[in-house]
Amino acid sequence: MRRVLGAVVAMPAAAAPDAAPPREDRLITQFAFTLPMGYVDPDGEVHRDGVMRLATARDELVPLRDDRVRENPGYLSIVLLARVVTRLGRVREVHAGVMENLFAADLAFLQDLYRRVNAEGHTHVEVACPGCGRHFTADTAGGRLGES
Numbered sequence: 001m002r003r004v005l006g007a008v009v010a011m012p013a014a015a016a017p018d019a020a021p022p023r024e025d026r027l028i029t030q031f032a033f034t035l036p037m038g039y040v041d042p043d044g045e046v047h048r049d050g051v052m053r054l055a056t057a058r059d060e061l062v063p064l065r066d067d068r069v070r071e072n073p074g075y076l077s078i079v080l081l082a083r084v085v086t087r088l089g090r091v092r093e094v095h096a097g098v099m100e101n102l103f104a105a106d107l108a109f110l111q112d113l114y115r116r117v118n119a120e121g122h123t124h125v126e127v128a129c130p131g132c133g134r135h136f137t138a139d140t141a142g143g144r145l146g147e148s
Helices: 057-065 067-071 073-084 096-100 104-120
Strands: 002-004 007-009 028-040 046-053 085-088 124-128 135-139
Touching (some): 046 104, 057 067, 057 073, 067 073, 073 085, 073 096, 073 104
Antiparallel strands (some): 007 028, 028 046, 124 135
């Protein structure tokens, strides 16, 4: 595996000498992110940096059998995000209880990130400077202030 644009990239096994040259496009399966506000754990520590992996069909089906989701369909995103967020700061285990305690801005951020990586396969968006009109790519997964 190697890191490309803040994402962990699955690398294919070494090819045979007579095999076709390796493709430059790689499947990105994990996406690093930085929450706008951060999860505050019971000890008061703030956790902002995390990793979300691509969702599988199972990730989208299993929550539909969850009683909490059946009672309140709005809970679906909580259970789903708890399955695909694999790391959040130094939190040992990311589960629905962690997702429930996110600030609304962070929950909305993760919902949008989930949609982007699973529908579009990346976290980048083409933008234009309103002042000069120059076009460039920005990473919507967050980062330090002033970085794109």
